[in-house]
Amino acid sequence: MTPDLEKARAFYGGLFGWKFQVGPKETHFYSMCQVDGRNVAGMGERPRDAPLPPAWSVYFEVDDIDAYAARVRKHGGHVGMGPMDVMDAGRLAFCSDPTGAHFGLWQSKQHHGAQRVNEPGSMTWHEVNTRDGARARDFYAAVFGLEPKKMEGMEYWTLHKGPDVVAGVYQTNGKEGTSAPAHWMSYFAVADTDATVKKATELGGKVLAPPMDTPYGRMAVVADPAGATFSVIKLAMPAQGK
Known part of the structure; x- marks a missing residue:
């Protein structure tokens, strides 16, 4: 999440050689970061009133996001947003662990996360x-x-x-x-x-x-x-x- 997607694309494109698939206005121009046409990360625009600073986030893939959100709460974590549908891409929740670190939960539909890992630029x-x-x-x-x-x-x-x-x-x-x-x-x-x-x-x-x-x-x-x-x-x- 970043306050200026255009500047972020310029920085990471220059650093890692990423190309970008920029979403439509209704997605707030959410940008898929790609190496050789395959997704390696994503960038979203951080709302101006967001309580968190610009940051990279990690998401855990789950098969039942509502059940996992309940498990987060049961074990002392906090669910700050969701679970919610993200169009036809999947379902999302954003959470924090008992020590304060933030992370996401993701239940895939059309979007299955990074298509390349463990290679330069991913x-x-x-x-x-x-x-x-x-x-x-x-x-x-x-x-x-x-x-x-x-x-x-x-x-x-x-x-x-x-x-x-x-x-x-x-x-x-x-x-x-x-x-x-x-x-x-x-x-x-x-x-x-x-x-x-x-x-x-x-x-x-x-x-x-x-x-x-x-x-x-x-x-x-x-x-x-x-x-x-x-x-x-x-x-x-x-x-x-x-």
Whole structure:
């Protein structure tokens, strides 16, 4: 969600090489972000009176959105909007977990989400950053039937659905130099992290964490000109998309 779709398209188009399928006026020009004609993300116009800042959001696919909205409430979360129909695309609800991180629920009809993942220019990972990792871990595990597994040496849990790793929970300690509230962080795969960061600054973005090497690849944290944050990573070992 961004206050200026035209500026957002210019930034991300220049950064990731995205092309855009812009919706009609009745959708407030909602824009599908595409690589080689396939959807990798979406952009919507943020209402001026919206209580949330510009941000990337993560949506969990569900088969019965009303039942999952009830589960969110049952386990201490909040449903702030919906469930509601989005024309013939699907049904939507927007929620927050007990630690304050916002996320969406999506029940597909005509729209089935990202058609490419784990490739340059597409999403490759999502994690919730919170100061109460245990509470967030237990919430997402209970609501979505996921199995949490703790990583050695850090307060980080991966969330598993059968053989698939679907997301992460990272407990921040307040020492990262930010007082940011709990939030979901989306990662986009890139071919060259340093070149992407340089390009982001040329396009008006800001570097929040400079490129660093990790066991999973070279990554950095960036904010777009409107302030929405995201991470970029050159994967050490490209993940296998579905």
